[in-house]
Amino acid sequence: MGAQDMERQALNVFRMRLLGAEVRAVHSGTATLKDATSEAIRDWVTNVETTHYILGSVAGPHPYPMMVREFHAVIGKETRKQALEKWGGKPDVLVACVGGGSNAMGLFHEFVDDKDVRLIGVEAAGFGIDSGKHAATLTKGEVGVLHGAMSYLLQDDDGQIIEPHSISAGLDYPGVGPEHSFLKDIGRAEYYSVTDEEALEAFKRVSRLEGIIPALETSHALAYLEKLCPTLPDGTKVVLNCSGRGDKDVQTATKFLKV
Incomplete structure (x- = not known):
């Protein structure tokens, strides 16, 4: 998640962590949604055998939208x-x-x-x-x-x-x-x-x-x-x-x- 968005969405970050999720901050670029998506895709293609990429919007490559x-x-x-x-x-x-x-x-x-x-x-x-x-x-x-x-x-x-x-x-x-x-x-x-x-x-x-x-x-x-x-x-x-x-x-x- 973009570091700037983590600050803007502090309540959601707390709720996710409370429920057991690990939330990683992305500081590159604008530290917002675009950069978080880019980092998630990079991690996915680097660790494709152990990682599954999930996107919550109708953007990105087929078949995700x-x-x-x-x-x-x-x-x-x-x-x-x-x-x-x-x-x-x-x-x-x-x-x-x-x-x-x-x-x-x-x-x-x-x-x-x-x-x-x-x-x-x-x-x-x-x-x-x-x-x-x-x-x-x-x-x-x-x-x-x-x-x-x-x-x-x-x-x-x-x-x-x-x-x-x-x-x-x-x-x-x-x-x-x-x-x-x-x-x-x-x-x-x-x-x-x-x-x-x-x-x-x-x-x-x-x-x-x-x-x-x-x-x-x-x-x-x-x-x-x-x-x-x-x-x-x-x-x-x-x-x-x-x-x-x-x-x-x-x-x-x-x-x-x-x-």
């Missing part, structure tokens, strides 16, 4: 079932945050063939989409290869990876799952971005209004939902995937929010 998508597809299946029970039909719009893109793909996959259902992914715009400090890969990226997959990446003119930025550790990745790139290219899914500041405001607002502390990742989707809803007709059925809980992010939020 497909495997993770299938495991996460329960999100979309449960959404369809619950929508039928609650509304008697499908949702009109699905919204989810996108870093590597696993929670969004889990939600979207069930509905890809339902052309009347809008699929909306929300990326991290960091300090702003034109600031150079963001993780909006699908919005500003170019096609390249990272971690064994061709997808949209944040890279310079020489193909070198640009350091991403997001207040959310889970969105702080310079690539994205290749299936998201495909959905973007064929026009099946829409992708937008939200800044750190907007995500923090949504984090605070939802906590106070709903009594739910959302993850900072999810807060990006919630912030975009506030922009989206005024553009929709009355009665539009929207499902937002609350992909994580925010107790792991409270330490980060206290540095930026006054409550």
Whole structure:
């Protein structure tokens, strides 16, 4: 795990260690998700006879994106079932945050063939989409290869990876799952971005209004939902995937929010 992410996700690290896991810090590069993934792959190929590599996102080489998508597809299946029970039909719009893109793909996959259902992914715009400090890969990226997959990446003119930025550790990745790139290219899914500041405001607002502390990742989707809803007709059925809980992010939020 990237050393910077271990600091940002201290609660999760403690929980993993409490349950018996060994968590190794990666200090190379930006000490975030990209570098942790690179080190995990290096260790895997070096010790392939005794090591099994497991990835939690829909990024990386085949068959990992497909495997993770299938495991996460329960999100979309449960959404369809619950929508039928609650509304008697499908949702009109699905919204989810996108870093590597696993929670969004889990939600979207069930509905890809339902052309009347809008699929909306929300990326991290960091300090702003034109600031150079963001993780909006699908919005500003170019096609390249990272971690064994061709997808949209944040890279310079020489193909070198640009350091991403997001207040959310889970969105702080310079690539994205290749299936998201495909959905973007064929026009099946829409992708937008939200800044750190907007995500923090949504984090605070939802906590106070709903009594739910959302993850900072999810807060990006919630912030975009506030922009989206005024553009929709009355009665539009929207499902937002609350992909994580925010107790792991409270330490980060206290540095930026006054409550």
